Amino acid sequence: MKRTLIAIVLLGLAVSLTLRAEAKEKEEHLRMKRFETPAVKVYVAVAQVVSEDYELASTIREGYTVVFYESQSLDEKGWVVTAICHEDGEKSAVTLYFKRNGSMRIVGIEKLKDKMAEKFWARLEKALKKQLAPPKERD
Numbered sequence: 001m002k003r004t005l006i007a008i009v010l011l012g013l014a015v016s017l018t019l020r021a022e023a024k025e026k027e028e029h030l031r032m033k034r035f036e037t038p039a040v041k042v043y044v045a046v047a048q049v050v051s052e053d054y055e056l057a058s059t060i061r062e063g064y065t066v067v068f069y070e071s072q073s074l075d076e077k078g079w080v081v082t083a084i085c086h087e088d089g090e091k092s093a094v095t096l097y098f099k100r101n102g103s104m105r106i107v108g109i110e111k112l113k114d115k116m117a118e119k120f121w122a123r124l125e126k127a128l129k130k131q132l133a134p135p136k137e138r139d
Helices: 002-030 039-053 109-132
Strands: 032-035 055-060 065-070 079-088 091-100
Touching (some): 032 109, 039 055, 039 079, 039 091, 039 109
Antiparallel strands (some): 055 065, 065 079, 079 091
């Protein structure tokens, strides 16, 4: 009986750890994105998106880092988001880090981070397309 109970506990722990690892992998995937563009150009596009659509807190040009505030609703104090652009071999990558800024919300935080990341990626891709588009010829 005792061995059966120990086996059940160990099996439950193994399943739990596997699910957590899969969730962590999904979280990292949503919060990091690779681009075929040099890091300096991606950094410029990140700074542009943040200055147009968010409340800019700071930029660090040497570290390709942009810090900004994101607020989802009026009753929330919001989030401090750090976007770090870095070289990734021949490509570049942007990683988003989210930190709560005094919010009391405890349910659905990870989904909210995913939603904020997806919205940011869409805006960044649009800005990069505009930045990399060939200039229009004048008649």
